[in-house]
Amino acid sequence: MNDMLKTKPDFSVEEASALLVQHFGLKGTLAPLDSERDQNFKVTADGATYILKIVNAAEPEIESDFQTALLRHLGECAGDIPVPHLRPTVSGASLAEATGSRGLAHRLRLVSWLPGLPLAQSRHSDAALQSLGQILGRFDAALKGFMHPGALRDLDWDIRHSGRSADRLHHIADADDRALLERFISRFEEQVAPRLPMLRAGVMHNDANDWNVLVDEGDHDRIAGIIDFGDALYTPVIAEVAIAAAYAGLDHADPIGAAAAIARGFHAEYPLLEEEIEQLFDLIAMRLVTSVTMSASRRAEVDGNPYLAVSEKPAWALLRKLDAVNPRFATAILRHACGFEAVAGARAVSAWIERHGKQLWPILERPLATYPADLIPYAEPAHPMTVASAGERPHEAQAIWEAHCRAAGVALGIGPWGEARTVYSGDMFASRLIADTRRTRHLGLDLFMPAGTSLHTPLAATVVSAEVEREPLGYGCLVALRHEPEGCPPFVTLWGHLAHEAASRLKPGDRLQAGGLVGEMGAPEENGGWAPHLHLQISTDTRLPATEILGVGEERYLDVWAELFPNAATFAGVAPEFFTRAGRTHEEIVRLRRELLLPNLTISYEKPIKFVRGEGVWLIDDRGRAYLDCFNNVCHIGHAHPAVVEAMAGQAARLNTNTRYLHDNIIAYAERLTATMPKDLTVAAFVNSGSEANSLALRLARTHTARDNAIVLDWAYHGTTQELIDLSAYKFRRKGGQKPHVHVARIPDSYHAPSDWPIAEHGRRFAENVAELIAAMKARGEGPGFFLAESIPSVAGQVFLPEGYLKEVYRMVREAGGVSIADEVQVGFGRVGSHWWAFETQGVVPDIVTMGKPIGDGHPLAAVVTTREIARSFNNGMEYFNTFGGNPVSCAVGLAVLDVIERDDLRRNALDIGNYLVAAFRAMQERYDVIGDVRGQGLFLGIELVADRRTKAPATEIARAVSNGARRRGVLMGTEGPHDNVLKMRPPMIFSRRDADHLVAVLDETFEAVLSGAA
Structure with missing residues (x-):
């Protein structure tokens, strides 16, 4: 540096003015500018402003040529970048030469003046720093492919040589400060230096400090230019960002944020690579390490110049800040600023x-x-x-x-x-x-x-x-x-x-x-x-x-x-719903239901639940609480099953219309559905609900037999239409009364059978009641039109029919001229596990089968399947038509449900999990006298609660308390039976062993609480 001072130009303003005229043909006003090693003048001439640089005589010619070539390249290839542009001499050359007073030869260069305020004199806003990054990115991108021998010079300020700072550590007097620098140098040598040769490199500005960067005087958030290319050289691309970030971080409240803003801007113009950003934090630190060790070395050369010590303070302060920062957090911020993941993966x-x-x-x-x-x-x-x-x-x-x-x-x-x-x-x-x-x-x-x-x-x-x-x-x-x-x-x-x-x-x-x-x-x-x-x-x-x-x-x-x-x-x-709640409050919905809906539309549970999402075996309420759904057998293969959703959405996006037009889906579904039935049941009709299915079954039976007399089971439920209400003792026993054409048979409930009946005779003994009803009809000169029963009576309390019951009843009804209707709305589609249909467990084949609820996994779809003989009888000249029954979307959904049941072997799952649960409930029965009976097959389960096992008196209040207690503990079940004392469970077919364990644990806890009075 002392040699540079000896060779620094010393031209007067008058001499510089003369050189300006001689070499550039300009006559104007000159004003000296500060410069450490060269001599610079601000020139105003011909309505324009320039900088006349008189280069230090000690500067190698190759360096002057390099800067000149760099500026010429930018002027030719990227004239819109705000950097000084060369004004050629009167002879068309880029440089001129002049001899100084000491006989030293100096080179002259005239470049355009860039208006603006040094960044050092403005606030370092994020916008300004991002703008700086963008300008540097454009600058470096414009230099891709540019090379000059002067760019390859050996320079301590080359970030690749940062490790040389170790040779200057002896100038650092304070041991703690020395240790601080040693930590950064060690990290650089071990983790960064070996990787630098593998990173992209090019010609860079290499010194975008606050005084070499100009901001627009009217808008300090916009960079107006970059000046001073004296340190430009060939170096890793990431060095440009690191150097600018090192200077921008001085006295900045958030130096990593400042670096991130620069990196973000640079990346937008010259995309960085992840492996480059990984080195950025250490390179920022090493630029500062180089700076403070160089300053310390210079102080030693100039006898401890106190000004140099003062100028080092911001760099030391930033180094101490960086030393306290976890480099991985800093790198995460820098990666994120460039659109990469905070950490890979x-x-x-x-x-x-x-x-x-x-x-x-x-x-x-x-x-x-x-x-x-x-x-x-x-x-x-x-x-x-x-x-x-x-x-x-x-x-x-x-x-x-x-x-x-x-x-x-x-x-x-x-x-x-x-x-x-x-x-x-x-x-x-x-x-x-x-x-x-x-x-x-x-x-x-x-x-x-x-x-x-x-x-x-x-x-x-x-x-x-x-x-x-x-x-x-x-x-x-x-x-x-x-x-x-x-x-x-x-x-x-x-x-x-x-x-x-x-x-x-x-x-x-x-x-x-x-x-x-x-x-x-x-x-x-x-x-x-x-x-x-x-x-x-x-x-x-x-x-x-x-x-x-x-x-x-x-x-x-x-x-x-x-x-x-x-x-x-x-x-x-x-559940995400825990954090974000939307829609009306519970109280508001209850009030509006009373105002807008039928008043006898009931709500489940003492404390109503507002569900907003279903997923598999779970229902999630508006507070994000998940309830294990053991009750709503509409969701046969689980709530919102992806296969059902995909089939529904896909077909709805293509076509949905009625059955007056031809479509493959209805035929495909009829084939698949009837294939699960006994061979005589071959004709299908599609409707929208279980009630519609049962209503159509009545029409088929009445048309075929020309009779209206119906035999139904006590406490049965078959649907919501008036004719089905008339056949549902569950409804008319409470209000409305029994119609003359309806004949009610005793519930064939083995648990409540007379104690003197041998178990093997339960089926025949209960069937005798049906024989009595038929005999009474015959005595009046009438006969039964049909026998309608759930294959496993549900509302009656999950009643599993005694062996031989349906076989005997079906025989008697048919011999009397009637037909048998199996209501499989709740128990069909493999729920019993051992068979597709619950009637198969009795070894019978009904004349008509109805199904609903599980058929569409929540989609409004239902069906009737019957014999060809009954179908021919129904074809009596009156058209049968159902607008939505069998539409392409519904059939696509039905096919998806069958696919999932078969693909995932859900019948076997129902049987295995059902057996597991029945065994667990029976073990529970040993602990709680209130459990009178456990019954179930597959995933159709019931637990009857009694006040006394000997008398079997119903424990209705306890059943309700257990149901509500399970609900409070996050499990949904219901109560059924004439006395509402049977816990009713119909979980989705995808119920797992873990789900079963959860159900058992909650039931056990609930029984314990209810029976101890702590519920």
């Missing part, structure tokens, strides 16, 4: 969890969404976390929360991801990224339950660490698990505020299977001083140690943290 992890969330093991004893839950509002001053976070009275916080749970009927408290929490006031929550800012956004999911609550991993895992933080308001016991599910990048889950036993039980490398015990919620004295809860967090960056995973983050970077630490709600099993 982050979005794939979130997508995998979203797709597979419903298959994960429950984190609590049963699925989390089944617990009555409440949101934790941090704004409430009396909230337990607020009290505890002050470092005071954690047990009081626990008591406050438990009292709230009792008053609200809540079992689980949930603190959501992303919530703003001003309660985080300790020094530990100060941001290391942004000056004078606190980390206030919660990056985990909090689950509040009593201390001792067991917690289980939803996925198989390997223990990464298990440790105890003993600081107040820390995590207490903290466990990190690594998960590597198939088809998903690995990720880590963090489990905080556990009881200490987990740290002694779990060791790094231990394997946990899905459902394995992680630990228990800790009490305040061992969980960091908080009300008992779990802090659950996901980290898609598996290289972060557990103690460095941010539990709370800055609001500015919430979108980055969302990828690095995605919301664990789905992983834990929290």
Whole structure:
């Protein structure tokens, strides 16, 4: 540098003016400009402004030629980029030469003046820095393919040579400062320098500091130009961003944010690669390391010039800031700014969890969404976390929360991801990224339950660490698990505020299977001083140690943290409806139902439920609570089955019309449906509901037999039309009375059969009642037109007919000239497991079969199948037509349901799970005298409750209490039978062993509570 000062030009203004005229043909006004090694003048001539540069005599000719070639290239290839442009000499050359007073030869260059204000004198807004990145990106992109020997010079400011800073460390007097630089240099040498040769390189500006960048004087958010190409050279592309970011971060409240803005702008013009961004943080730091070590070296050369020490201060301050920042967080912010994932695979992890969330093991004893839950509002001053976070009275916080749970009927408290929490006031929550800012956004999911609550991993895992933080308001016991599910990048889950036993039980490398015990919620004295809860967090960056995973983050970077630490709600099993509630309130809906709907349209349960979504075996209410659906057998293969949804939407998008036109679907479905029936049942008709199906069956029977007399079972229910109400004792026994053509047979209920009847004779004995009814008709000169019965009477209390009953009754009815109608609306389509149709379990073939509910998995579809003989009788000249029955969409849905039943072997599943449940219910019967009878086949189940097993007197109130108690615990079932004392369960055919265990556990808990008076 001293040599450069000796050779610096020293022309006067008059001499420079003369050179301007001589070499460039311009006469104007000159004003000297500051320059460290050259001599510069601002020139105003001919209405334009220029800079006349007189180059230091010591500058190698190749460097002058390089800068000249660079400017010429930009002028020719990218004239719109705001950089100085060459004005040629009068001879057309790019440079001129002049001899100074000391006899030294100097080169002259005249370039256009760029108006603007140095960036150093304006605010470093995000917009300005992004604009800077864009200009640099355009600049470097314009230089692709440009090369000059001068670009290959050896320069300490070349970022590839940052490691040379180690040779200047002896100029750093303070040991701590030296150690700080050594940490950055070591990281550079070990992790960055070996990768630099593999990165893209080109000719770069290499010195976009605040004084070399101009902003528009009227709009400081817009970069107006870049000047001074003295440090330009061939170097890695990412160096351009790193150097600009290093200078932009000086005295900036958020230096990483500043770097991100520059990177974002650069990437928009000159797309960066992920491997380049991975090195950016370290390169920013190393530019600063080079700067402070060079300054220290110069101070030594000029006897400790105090000005140089002052100018170093911002760089040292920024280095200390960067030293406190986790490089992985900085890199995540920089990656995200350029549109990349915060860490590779982050979005794939979130997508995998979203797709597979419903298959994960429950984190609590049963699925989390089944617990009555409440949101934790941090704004409430009396909230337990607020009290505890002050470092005071954690047990009081626990008591406050438990009292709230009792008053609200809540079992689980949930603190959501992303919530703003001003309660985080300790020094530990100060941001290391942004000056004078606190980390206030919660990056985990909090689950509040009593201390001792067991917690289980939803996925198989390997223990990464298990440790105890003993600081107040820390995590207490903290466990990190690594998960590597198939088809998903690995990720880590963090489990905080556990009881200490987990740290002694779990060791790094231990394997946990899905459902394995992680630990228990800790009490305040061992969980960091908080009300008992779990802090659950996901980290898609598996290289972060557990103690460095941010539990709370800055609001500015919430979108980055969302990828690095995605919301664990789905992983834990929290339904999205818990956080977002829409629509009318329960009270408003009840009021409007009374005003707008028929008043006798009833609502289930003492406390009505508003469901907003169905998924598989679950129904989810408007508060995000999931209920195990063991009652609504409309959802035969599960709520919103993808195959049904796809078939419905696909066909609806193509065509839906009536049966007056030809279409393949109705034929295909009729073939498939009748193929499941005995060979005599070959003719199908399609309608929209079970009631329509039964009404059509009556028309078929009456037309075929020319009789109206009906034999039905007591307490039966067959539909909503008036003629079906007349045949439904369940309805007319309560109001309306029995019609003369309706003949009611005794319920063939073996449990309530006379005690002196041998079990083997139950079928024949109950059938004798039907024989009596037929005999009474014959005595009046009449006969039965039809016998209509559910193959397993449902409303009557899940009554399984005694062996031989239907065979005997069908025989008698047919011999008397009538036909037999099997109502399979509730029990068909494989529900009994052993057969497609429940009548097959009795070894009979009805004349007419009706079906509804399960046929379309919730879509309004129903059918009647009969013999060809009866179909011919019905073809009496009166047209039969149903506008929507058998339409293409409905038939597509019906076909999808059959496909799923067959493909997934759901009949076998129904039989296996049904047998498992019956065995569990019978084991329960041994414990609870109130259970008088357990009955079921496949997934059609009933439990009859009695006040006394000897007398079999109905325990109606207990049955209702159990049904409502199960509902409060998240399981839906109903009560049926003449006395409403039979618990009725008809789960979807996809019911699993885990679902069955959940049902049994809830029933057991409910019985215990009801019978002890604690329900």
